[in-house]
Amino acid sequence: MTPIWEIAALSLKVSLWAVACSLPVGIACAWVLARCRFPGKILLDGLVHLPLVTPPVVVGYLLLIVLGRNGWLGRLFHDWFGVTFTFTWKGAAVAAAVMAFPLMVRAIRLGIESVDRRLEEAARTLGATPVRSLFTVTLPLAAPGLLTGALLAFARCLGEFGATITFVSNVPGQTRTLPLAIYTLLQTPEGETAAAWLAGVSLALAVVALAASELAARAVRKRLH
Structure with missing residues (x-):
C-alpha cells in the first residue's frame, strides 16, 4: 500500500490543480450569470449546476466518452499536446474540477x-472599460465570494470519488486519492485501521479548508469595511 503521506500529497496536488485550472472559468461563468441577460441563460445555469444532480458515476462516464483516448477531445489533446487524461492524475484533476465547479460558481456568483x-x-463613467471595471471594482469587492468558492471547491475535490474512479480508475500513485485509497483498504483484509487513519487525514484536510474559507472571507470583509 502506498504510504499515507504520498496519498495525501497526491490528493492535495489533484485538488490544487483542479481549483487553479477551473477558477478562471468559474469566475467568468459566475460573472455572466450574475450580470448578463441573454437567451439561454437558464440553460447555462442548469448546465453549470448539472453535476450537483447527476450521479458522479454518470459524470465520470461522460468524461470518459469525451476525454478518453478514443474520445474526440481526448484524442485531440493527445495528438496536439501529448496529454493523456485516462489513468493519470490530470484526469483525476479534471473529474474533481467538474464535480466541484457548481459549488465554486454559486459562491462566486453570490x-x-x-x-x-x-x-x-461610476467606474465606467470615469472612463473604465467593462474589463477594467471588473478587475478593479467588481472582483476586489467580491473577494470573499471568490475565496469561499475556491476553498469550498478545494474541499469538494478532496472528497471526490465516483467520477474519478469511473473516469481514471484506481491507479496507485496516479489516481488513488484519499477516497479511493480508503475504498481500496476497506476491500482489503485487515485494512480497516489504515482506512481509519486515511479517513482522519481526509476529515482534517476538509475541516482545515472550510475553516480557512470562513476565516479568509471574514478577513477580507473586515478589510473592505
Whole structure:
C-alpha cells in the first residue's frame, strides 16, 4: 500500500490543480450569470449546476466518452499536446474540477451579486472599460465570494470519488486519492485501521479548508469595511 503521506500529497496536488485550472472559468461563468441577460441563460445555469444532480458515476462516464483516448477531445489533446487524461492524475484533476465547479460558481456568483452595480457604473463613467471595471471594482469587492468558492471547491475535490474512479480508475500513485485509497483498504483484509487513519487525514484536510474559507472571507470583509 502506498504510504499515507504520498496519498495525501497526491490528493492535495489533484485538488490544487483542479481549483487553479477551473477558477478562471468559474469566475467568468459566475460573472455572466450574475450580470448578463441573454437567451439561454437558464440553460447555462442548469448546465453549470448539472453535476450537483447527476450521479458522479454518470459524470465520470461522460468524461470518459469525451476525454478518453478514443474520445474526440481526448484524442485531440493527445495528438496536439501529448496529454493523456485516462489513468493519470490530470484526469483525476479534471473529474474533481467538474464535480466541484457548481459549488465554486454559486459562491462566486453570490459574491458578485452582492457588489452594488452603481459602483461599476461610476467606474465606467470615469472612463473604465467593462474589463477594467471588473478587475478593479467588481472582483476586489467580491473577494470573499471568490475565496469561499475556491476553498469550498478545494474541499469538494478532496472528497471526490465516483467520477474519478469511473473516469481514471484506481491507479496507485496516479489516481488513488484519499477516497479511493480508503475504498481500496476497506476491500482489503485487515485494512480497516489504515482506512481509519486515511479517513482522519481526509476529515482534517476538509475541516482545515472550510475553516480557512470562513476565516479568509471574514478577513477580507473586515478589510473592505
